[in-house]
Amino acid sequence: MATPTSLQVYQIKSPEVICEAVEGDLILVNFESGFYYCIRGLAAQIMQAILNGANLQTLIASLAQRFPGRQSDIERDLDSFLEALLAEGLIVVRSTAPNSVSPEPIIGDDYEPPRYEKFEDMADQLLLDKIEDENQVAVWVTETPMIGPQ
Amino acid sequence: MSNESDHALDRFFASTKEGYSNAPGAGGSFDISLLDHTLRIHFAGPALLHLMRPLKHLVMPSARQPPSFEIFVWEGPESWLPPTPCWKMGQQTALGGISGLHSDRFSIYYHDQSGLLCMCDRAARKSLYWIRNAQKLPYWETGSPFRILFHWWALSMGAHMAHAAAVGAKDQGILLAGRGGAGKSTLTLASLDAGMTLIGDDYVLLKAGTPPRAYSLYSSAKIHSRFLHEAFPHWGGAVAQQIGPESKSLFMLEEWAPTALRKSFAIRAVVLPKVEFNQTASIVKISSTDALLAMAPSTIFQLPSAHATAMNYFRRWMEGLPAYRMTTGRSLPEGPRMLRALLELGESEPAACVLERPNMCLRAS
Numbered sequence: 001m002a003t004p005t006s007l008q009v010y011q012i013k014s015p016e017v018i019c020e021a022v023e024g025d026l027i028l029v030n031f032e033s034g035f036y037y038c039i040r041g042l043a044a045q046i047m048q049a050i051l052n053g054a055n056l057q058t059l060i061a062s063l064a065q066r067f068p069g070r071q072s073d074i075e076r077d078l079d080s081f082l083e084a085l086l087a088e089g090l091i092v093v094r095s096t097a098p099n100s101v102s103p104e105p106i107i108g109d110d111y112e113p114p115r116y117e118k119f120e121d122m123a124d125q126l127l128l129d130k131i132e133d134e135n136q137v138a139v140w141v142t143e144t145p146m147i148g149p150q
Numbered sequence: 151m152s153n154e155s156d157h158a159l160d161r162f163f164a165s166t167k168e169g170y171s172n173a174p175g176a177g178g179s180f181d182i183s184l185l186d187h188t189l190r191i192h193f194a195g196p197a198l199l200h201l202m203r204p205l206k207h208l209v210m211p212s213a214r215q216p217p218s219f220e221i222f223v224w225e226g227p228e229s230w231l232p233p234t235p236c237w238k239m240g241q242q243t244a245l246g247g248i249s250g251l252h253s254d255r256f257s258i259y260y261h262d263q264s265g266l267l268c269m270c271d272r273a274a275r276k277s278l279y280w281i282r283n284a285q286k287l288p289y290w291e292t293g294s295p296f297r298i299l300f301h302w303w304a305l306s307m308g309a310h311m312a313h314a315a316a317v318g319a320k321d322q323g324i325l326l327a328g329r330g331g332a333g334k335s336t337l338t339l340a341s342l343d344a345g346m347t348l349i350g351d352d353y354v355l356l357k358a359g360t361p362p363r364a365y366s367l368y369s370s371a372k373i374h375s376r377f378l379h380e381a382f383p384h385w386g387g388a389v390a391q392q393i394g395p396e397s398k399s400l401f402m403l404e405e406w407a408p409t410a411l412r413k414s415f416a417i418r419a420v421v422l423p424k425v426e427f428n429q430t431a432s433i434v435k436i437s438s439t440d441a442l443l444a445m446a447p448s449t450i451f452q453l454p455s456a457h458a459t460a461m462n463y464f465r466r467w468m469e470g471l472p473a474y475r476m477t478t479g480r481s482l483p484e485g486p487r488m489l490r491a492l493l494e495l496g497e498s499e500p501a502a503c504v505l506e507r508p509n510m511c512l513r514a515s
Contacts, residue, residue: 020461025439029450031457036447038439119443121329122451138235138242140282141265 006057009101010050010082011094019051028090028116034123037090042106043114046081049103050091056082058100067111077113084116158236159256163271166232166278170194173224181217182208183413184300185307185355185365190217191296194224197284201295203390204370207404207411219303220276221296225284232267232280235260246298247454259298259454264288270302277302289393293370293400294353300367301453309357309365310463311456313449316349316364316417317341317489323349323415324489325356325364326423327445333425333478335373337485339382340478344486347412348403358467361416369404369411381482419492420445420473423485431479433488438465441473 012019016032026039026047039047049059059078064071085091170192177193182205190213193199201223202209237248237258246261259268264286270277277299281287291297301311315326315334326334338351351371354364375392378385378399388406389399404411422436422444442465450460474492478485 015458018457018461020442020465022439022442022465023437025437027439027442027446027461029447029457029461034451036443038443040439119447122447136239138237138239138260138262140231140235141262 006060007055007096007100008093009053009055009095010085010091012051013089013092017090021048030089032089034120035088036119036122037088038117038119039114040117042108042110042112043081043116045104045106045108046078046114047085049101050082050085052103053094053101054103055096055100059103062103063106063111066106070111073111073113081114088118155251156253156255159251159253159258160271162233162236163256163269163274163276163278166267166269166280167222167276169227169230169232169280170222170224170278172230173227177223179212180205181210181213183210184208184367185304185309185357187218187307188213188215189219189221189303191221191223194222197225198223198279198281198287201291203402203405204293204295204368206402207366207369207408208413218275218307221279221299222276223279223296225281231282243454245451245454252455257302257455261288266291268296268298270299272302272306289395292391292393293372294368297353298454300355301456304355305455305459309355310460310467311367311449311453312354312356312364312445312460312464313352313452314354314356314364314445315351316354316415317346317486318349318412318415319346319490319493321412321415322418322493323347323364323412324492325354325417325420325445327420327441328422328424329444329448332444333423335371336377336381336425336482337423337476337478337489338371339373339385340482341486341489342403342407342410343382344483344490346410346486346489347415348407348410349412349415351403356417356464356467358463361418362467362471363414364417365414366412369402370400371403372398372400375399417471420468420471421489421492422473422475424475424477426477427480429477429479431477431481431484431488433474433476433492436473436475438468438471438473440475441468 017030019026019028024044026044029036060074063074173194175195177195177199179190179192180202182189237251241249243249246259248258251258255273257270265282267280279296304311315338316323326337335351349364349366350368353367355367357363375397388401390402391400393400420441446461446464450457
């Protein structure tokens with residue numbers, strides 16, 4: 001049964017997030033968190049379908065047709081996948097679209113739950129002290145602290 | 151960005167540049183060759199002249215034609231400050247970029263911990279590099295000066311800066327990619343010891359094309375001092391200074407190994423090195439995805455405004471290039487031997503087919 005959530009379509013949370021397709025895989029970078037991600041294989045096809053405008057209901061139907069007997073797994077896994085992508089700040093709801101874009105034919109013989117690899121090694125480069133008043137006009141630093149060894 | 155904003159930035163740029171014009175002393179001007187273009191760097195005084203050291207290999211006689219890009223460099227003076235910043239505190243990002251102030255014409259970078267200001271006017275082909283006190287210059291500028299300005303200029307030239315090294319032989323080379331600590335500099339020094347040539351150790355400029363090329367930017371190299379003494383004691387005399395919070399040893403290769411430097415060469419492969427003394431030296435072919443994952447993030451998170459461009463540019467630059475993960479093993483010379491073997495494979499079709507099989511492992515003999 002269609003629910004409001006299952007009819008939503010999503011988009012990349014731009015400009016904070018970029019997404020690049022590389023030979024069927026997807027690499028995403030979140031500049032707010034400093035985390036970057038890789039999505040491969042069937043998960044990349046699912047993600048691409050999401051970004052192309054397929055809603056959850058259409059995606060489930062398409063995958064269930066491709067992988068008979070796996071409907072309940074598909075429903076559970078896609079729901080989790082979308083929740084995770086939203087929680088990571090990678091996608092946002094664009095609109096509600098009852099007649100969404102049909103996904104491209106799925107390539108691959110085996111169903112596996114969609115997942116992403118998450119990389120956190122660059123996140124510390126984005127650490128910044130909290131600014132007391134963000135609306136204050138910036139000032140030139142006249143007495144600067146030492147920066148590392150001379 | 152609106153025309154009104156550009157007008158305000160134009161006034162800010164002009165007023166700030168007056169600081170250069172009024173700064174005391176004479177430091178001189180230098181022409182360098184970069185991406186087959188002439189850039190001119192002007193110094194108002196001597197305090198920042200040492201920043202030319204990593205660029206010496208690019209210096210050329212003064213060109214008659216107007217330069218493609220100019221950089222005006224000065225410190226202080228003590229009684230002068232630029233006009234009031236035209237941005238708010240909340241716009242300053244951790245990487246020094248000013249969000250909302252990057253337009254087709256202007257870009258600004260301000261490192262508020264040191265007070266280093268960089269600003270670029272693409273229409274005028276001029277840029278500013280100012281710091282109130284040269285003694286407070288960020289340590290990374292010693293080995294990689296004007297990095298932000300070169301990055302912005304390279305973008306306008308259809309090229310892109312990359313946090314990577316490039317070594318080669320016979321006018322072709324291999325890009326060594328990976329985040330800091332991966333082993334790029336170790337493999338770079340080992341390759342120089344083995345008689346290979348070098349484009350750069352820490353940053354290079356990449357230009358997409360057939361074939362894709364890398365261009366030299368800095369002749370500096372740096373490596374952890376402890377590792378230098380253990381693995382490359384014969385390089386000890388070449389150390390120019392210790393820099394950074396990890397006290398790395400900085401070299402100026404133009405002063406120590408000038409014949410090894412090349413301005414540019416075609417790239418035949420991307421290699422992700424890993425220094426593992428307890429492992430047998432090996433190369434394993436990897437996907438473009440894995441190569442890009444290793445190559446792009448460290449560039450993206452070091453350069454303001456690179457986040458919008460780097461991933462897509464590197465993907466296009468890498469198209470058709472094979473990529474490998476290389477473990478250097480217990481013997482340092484094995485690394486350059488494998489790199490040479492990779493370069494030679496490009497000339498030998500049957501051998502290339504063998505390596506094209508997924509996860510085929512080329513073991514050092």
